[in-house]
Amino acid sequence: xxxxxxxxxxxxxxxxxxxxxxxxxxxxxxxxxxxxxxxxxxxxxxxxxxxxxxxxxxxxxxxxxxxxxxxxxxxxxxxxxxxxxxxxxxxxxxxxxxxxxxxxxxxxxxxxxxxxxxxxxxxxxxxxxxxxxxxxxxxxxxxxxx
Amino acid sequence: xxxxxxxxxxxxxxxxxxxxxxxxxxxxxxxxxxxxxxxxxxxxxxxxxxxxxxxxxxxxxxxxxxxxxxxxxxxxxxxxxxxxxxxxxxxxxxxxxxxxxxxxxxxxxxxxxxxxxxxxxxxxxxxxxxxxxxxxxxxxxxxxxx
DNA sequence: ATTGTTATTGAAAATAGTTTTCAATAAGAA
DNA sequence: TTCTTATTGAAAACTATTTTCAATAACAAT
Numbered sequence: 150x151x152x153x154x155x156x157x158x159x160x161x162x163x164x165x166x167x168x169x170x171x172x173x174x175x176x177x178x179x180x181x182x183x184x185x186x187x188x189x190x191x192x193x194x195x196x197x198x199x200x201x202x203x204x205x206x207x208x209x210x211x212x213x214x215x216x217x218x219x220x221x222x223x224x225x226x227x228x229x230x231x232x233x234x235x236x237x238x239x240x241x242x243x244x245x246x247x248x249x250x251x252x253x254x255x256x257x258x259x260x261x262x263x264x265x266x267x268x269x270x271x272x273x274x275x276x277x278x279x280x281x282x283x284x285x286x287x288x289x290x291x292x293x294x295x
Numbered sequence: 296x297x298x299x300x301x302x303x304x305x306x307x308x309x310x311x312x313x314x315x316x317x318x319x320x321x322x323x324x325x326x327x328x329x330x331x332x333x334x335x336x337x338x339x340x341x342x343x344x345x346x347x348x349x350x351x352x353x354x355x356x357x358x359x360x361x362x363x364x365x366x367x368x369x370x371x372x373x374x375x376x377x378x379x380x381x382x383x384x385x386x387x388x389x390x391x392x393x394x395x396x397x398x399x400x401x402x403x404x405x406x407x408x409x410x411x412x413x414x415x416x417x418x419x420x421x422x423x424x425x426x427x428x429x430x431x432x433x434x435x436x437x438x439x440x441x
Numbered sequence: 442a443t444t445g446t447t448a449t450t451g452a453a454a455a456t457a458g459t460t461t462t463c464a465a466t467a468a469g470a471a
Numbered sequence: 472t473t474c475t476t477a478t479t480g481a482a483a484a485c486t487a488t489t490t491t492c493a494a495t496a497a498c499a500a501t
Contacts, residue, residue, distance in 0.1 A: 167468050167477055188459085203480035208459075229458070244419050253417055260409050264428055267403050272433030273390050280426045282410055287418030313448055313497050334487085349451035354488075375487070 153180050153219050153236040160217040174199050175210040176219075185223060185231040185252065223279075242280035248289035299326050299365050299382040306363040320345050321356040322365075331369060331377040331398065369425075388426035394435035 157176050161168055178194050179186065192207045211232060214220035221235040223243075242260070244253040260280070268275045284290075303322050307314055324340050325332065338353045357378060360366035367381040369389070388406070390399040406426070414421045430436075 165477085169468070169478065171479070201480080205460080205481080206479060209478085212460095244414060244417055246419075247422060253419070255413055255417065257409060257413050260406055260413075263403060263406050263409070264426075267401055267406075268390060268428055268430060271390055271399055271401065272436075273392075273399070273428070273430050274436045275428055275430040276393060277430075278426065278428040280410075280424065282414055282419070282421055282424040284414060284419050284421040284423075290418075290420045311448085315449065315497070317450070347451080351452080351489080352450060355449085 151180065153234075156236060157214065157217055157219055160219075161213070166213075171199065171202055171206050172210050172213070174202070175207055176214065179211070179214060179220065179232075180234070183234065185233050187229050187231050189229070191232075240277075242282070244282050244284070244286075246286040246289055247283055248285055251286050251288075253286070297326065299380075302382060303360065303363055303365055306365075307359070312359075317345065317348055317352050318356050318359070320348070321353055322360065325357070325360060325366065325378075326380070329380065331379050333375050333377050335375070337378075386423075388428070390428050390430070390432075392432040392435055393429055394431055397432050397434075399432070 154176055158168055161172070175191070175195050178198065179191060182191075182194065188204075188208055188211060191211065192202075192204055195202055195207055211220060215222065215232070219234070219236040220232045223231050223233055239256060240261075241254040241256045244255055246252070264278060265275060300322055303318075304314055307318070321337070321341050324344065325337060328337075328340065334350075334354055334357060337357065338348075338350055341348055341353055357366060361368065361378070365380070365382040366378045369377050369379055385402060386407075387400040387402050390401055392398070410424060411421060
């Protein structure tokens with residue numbers, strides 16, 4: 150069991166909730182899968198290991214993970230929500246290809262600094278931010294049909 | 296009729312669509328209202344001027360505005376979608392207060408330059424981007440109960 | 442003006458995604 | 472083992488978006 154899973158267990162205890170087989174599996178599967186995961190995708194992955202599990206349970210567990218700050222929501226399109234790891238993961242921004250959907254994670258401290266400065270100028274205290282850059286990746290920008 | 300409205304009319308003609316009273320009013324109301332507008336809000340504003348109008352028509356017109364690049368979608372929460380002006384409006388980023396929901400529009404060319412550079416390093420061709428900074432505004436960060 | 446074609450409309454239904462309800466079950470403390 | 476109560480899965484409810492369809496209206500051609 151890794152740190153994030155332990156952390157989740159502690160989080161559950163602290164809230165006087167109970168650790169169940171279902172939660173354990175959902176958490177394990179989620180943590181074992183880097184990148185962006187939709188509820189449906191997570192649900193079907195979990196179902197392979199525990200076919201009796203219900204969609205609602207996966208949904209609820211994902212919410213708990215969010216509450217525990219182990220998962221965070223990312224919504225590129227405004228349609229289906231996706232989730233990514235937050236625990237033990239550095240903050241990063243996203244480069245998203247409009248053609249193939251590929252998503253590259255990027256980090257740039259300078260941009261973060263500028264944001265901090267900009268916010269200060271407006272009397273703002275930053276909690277988090279989200280930067281998504283849309284465009285065409287190397288592979289796709291070579292193509293004609295944009 | 297302002298430039299954006301003219302542009303929309305041309306866009307409509309070009310696509311062999313028709314200009315209707317309903318579309319005219321939805322466009323006028325949308326353009327007359329700066330900031331972030333949800334479909335529901337737009338619908339009720341429009342209904343004041345044209346009570347017979349249907350939700351679907353407003354929705355469809357908003358889609359056309361999006362297609363014409365006069366409106367663009369912004370989704371802070373992942374819940375209800377909001378729309379803002381794109382035509383004749385400089386690109387800007389958003390500072391969003393987590394407490395009162397206030398949204399300040401900010402512009403910073405340096406951040407944009409850095410993004411451009413960063414994208415280039417990954418062979419990416421930028422089309423657009425979205426930067427949202429979440430935190431507490433001056434008024435709200437003075438309060439105790441965060 | 443009139444006509445004909447077909448895009449548009451409003452209301453209602455359908456879809457999609459998320460969230461809640463509820464009776465049965467199971468975790469975990471005593 | 473017993474008891475309390477959180478949790479579960481299935482289904483229903485909800486919310487927001489999108490489509491369907493018959494009636495209407497835009498507008499090009501006459």
